[in-house]
Amino acid sequence: LATGPVASPPATVDGFVREFLDQLNFGQGVKLSQSTINDQYMALARTVRSYLMASWLETGHRRRKEETKVVGYLSAEYLLGRQLGNNLLASDLQDIADQAMERCGIDMAAVRGQEVEPGLGNGGLGRLAACFVDSLATMDVACIGYGIRYEYGIFRQTFVDHRQVEEPDSWLRLGSPWEFPHPERAVQVGFAGHTETYADEQGRERTRWAPAWQVRGVPYHYMVPGFRNGVVNTLRLWSAEANQAFDLQTFNRGDYAQASRAEIFAENISKVLYPDDSTPQGKELRLQQQYFFVACSLRDFIENTLPRDFDLHRLPERIIFQLNDTHPVIAVPELMRILVDEKGFDWDEAWGITRRCFAYTCHTLLPEALEVWPVELLGRLLPRHLEIIYRINEEFLLEVREAFPGDEGRIRRMSIIAEQPQRAVRMAYLATVAGAKVNGVAELHSQLLRDDVLPDFNAMWPDKFTNVTNGITPRRFLRLANRKLSSLITDTIGDGWVTDLDRLRELEPYANDPEFRRRFREVKAANKARLGDLLQVRDGVELRQDHLLDVMVKRLHEYKRQTLKLLHVVSVYEGVLSGRTPVEQVTPRTVLFGAKAAPGYHMAKEIIYLINAVAAKVNTDPVMDGRLQVLFPANYNVTLAEKVIPAADLSEQISLAGKEASGTGNMKFALNGALTIGTLDGANVEILDLVGEDHFFLFGMTEPEVEQLLQRGYVPSAYYDQDPVLKATIDLIGSGHFTGGDPGAVSAVLDNLLNHDPFMALAGFHAYLGAQDRVERAYADPEGWSRSTILNVARCGFFSSDRSMRDYLDRIWAPGQA
Ligand code: 26M
Secondary structure, eight states, rough: OOOOOOOOOSSSHHHHHHHHHHHIIIOOOOGGGGHHHHHHHHHHHHHHHHHHHHHHHHHHHHHHHHOOOEEEEOOOOOOOSSSSHHHHHHHHHHHHHHHHHHHHOOOOHHHHOOOOOOOOEEHHHHHHHHHHHHHHHHHOOEEEEEEOOOBBBEEOOOOOTEEEEEEETTTTTTOOOEEEEEEGGEEEEESSSSEEEEEEETOEEEEEOOOSSSEEEEEEEEEOOOOOSOOOOEEEEEEEEEEESSSSHHHHOOOHHHTTTHHHHHHHGBBBBBOOOSSSOOOOHHHHHHHHHHHHHIIIIIISSSSOOOTGGHHHHHHHHEESSOOOOHHHHHHHHHHIIIIOOOOOHHHHHHHHHHHEOOOOOOOSSSSSEEEEHHHHHHHHHHHHHHHHHOOOOOOOOHOOOOOOOHHHHHSEEEOOOOOOEEHHHHHHHOOOOOESSHHHHHHHHHIIIHHHHHHHGGEEEOOOOOOHHHHHHIITTTHHHHHHHHHHOOOOGOOOOOGGGGGGGGGGHHHHHHHHHHHHHHHOOOOOOOOHHHHHHOTTTTTTEEEEEEEOOOOGTTTHHHHHHHHHHHHHHHTSSSSGGOOOEEEEEEOOTTTTTTEEEEEEHHHHHHHHHHOOOOGGGOOEEEEEEESSOOHHHHHHHHGGGGEEEEEOTSSSEEESSSHHHTTTEEEEEEEETTTHHHHHHHHOGGGGGEEOOHHHHHHHHHHHOOOHHHHHHHHHHHHHHHHHHTTTTTTTGGGGGHHHHHHHHHHHTTTHHHHHHHHHHHHHHHHHHHOOOOHHHHHHHHHHHHGGGBBBBBHHHHHHIIISSSSSOO
């Protein structure tokens, strides 16, 4: 009994209804007639879970027998999005669930709307991690995703008087039906204290770390189902808990607040996601988070996942830890500490193992985004790790000296320890030294990484560097988010594309088929109507269905150039206002922004204010005759993305060349039948290559041209002085027209543009307007536009994260084996 596979409930409407009612009655403890929407959501989620459970257990069992190499994806962020729809899709229960809910008289849409998405990430990097684990499950690759179970995810954005106000994201308030706590698998993590040397039984000198305090890491498991393949991998997110709720002596004295201080302190570690995504603040709590989750993860893998008596000399045969940016890099000295201090390995032996267990992905080019930890802080929080980092650096610099004798400048440049402006550990260098491979996230980015960010390391180890262009999961971002387009594609070429996205190529001939083009336009119109309904309910705004929908959704950053988009909007408005453009000549257009600003990023918040101020004016000024609308729904997140992207006509990817590492929104739009207006940056370059110049609105400088302009000396005000349209546009903003007559309210943004403009928005303005003219001419020809959108979909199969995972396997995780 009970040794065979666990039985799933019958995959029929009857079976589903029965399981659902059981979950409602015995799990949730209510009768259907008394149940709230939340009861129904919880029971439905638990029902779906039940269907996936047999596969989860089976996959776990198989993995333990297999003895294959596991990918340990180490990421401080997973921006998962809602789980219910995804897991219904993966288990092929969508239709059954719909019918079952109907039979119970339940409003399925309302129940779906009840789910709060786990927003455990900031943006691209966190969403990429979620796409990657989805693809690995679908490809049946053994992967454990390791991360942090933040109690509060990315803040909820609201606008008050046009300004961003952040609210805590208490996504766990009603409980999450998707998580499985495993307190029995908890591990201990130490902090601070001191190190000491001692002689072991053989008289060898050894070091041990005596931490000053410890916390308990409790893992919460989440299912990561593959697409209809019976595979369910695991995401293991760690929550910090105090070892004891109270200091009993203090408790007995009656000082209850003091008695629970240790508990509060420990639990702070996984309390909240840091909402910065480009300028790390070097905060102690952030370092605690990083060490906490990698220490838990390494301990978990070595002690609880590998077989009992596993010989750690062979560790690289069983694990590759992929470092998602530098956030988990403290895992490198942690593994050294485990091997040397705890397991008694020689330093050289341990280092030989460690260097084969890690690979590093870099996600940025901005120098200010590279993490650096002051030695003072690191030494106080993790004294043993600092010693280990020093020794790694010493021996590394010996290697450099040997390879480049007498080149002291190079040694200073390459040192893992920076001396200026304060002594600090350069985490990207540590990752590069330790990593078996280092990759960028798009061709251009990987090239710039070699040439500009890590050139000395590239000179030393050219073979270490490689590229893996990012991708997105076609399950969530096409099949789930755009059911109508998916059906049209499947009706035309079959459903193999869902797991083999290159097959979208088979759509190419249909770009010339007027009937197919008509159906394609029908899909877009339906998606636009669906978004209109949502925005009406959510924000009480009307989305004009006859407008070109022009979308810019991404984090608010100067380098992404939301201001350039805004300058375009204002120039259109100013043209009509000043009588330069007859209003009938304006292409009816809705510009939709979605963007969160890091709470401490002042300029980004000013830009948000300006967008809202411009929207309020432009939307209501009768002079525009309703032909230009600016919408800025608050709190852009994965859930909203799934509705916005399928409805878009135009995708704004207008970062200054050389600044956006890859972008992944760009891929989502192209695959959902929007055309891109964009620069030669990140993965845009590869999208352009694949779809062709006739089907992409390219503008702006190349990265070398940006460099040249910088060398010559960039004077933004010269563009203002010489371009009358730009001047009129900026002057209108500067006049206080959008800010109730108060020019002061926009001066920070305008001063910055006119006097600094680090991302060359003014230099880009003219070419951008030219590209927008080309957009409007193309949009005026619906057949030509449809043809281009179909070719975009047909030619972008490359951007499946399944292909990204194949590339990681071939180039990084199992070269020669795959
Ligand atoms: C660091 C320290 C402290 C607090 C937060 C951070 C931090 C968190 C997220 C820093 C950066 C973070 O994310 C950066 C990011 O999302 N980068 C994007 O990665 C995508 C996936 O590779 C790329 O497509 C984008 O171009 C890149 O901007």
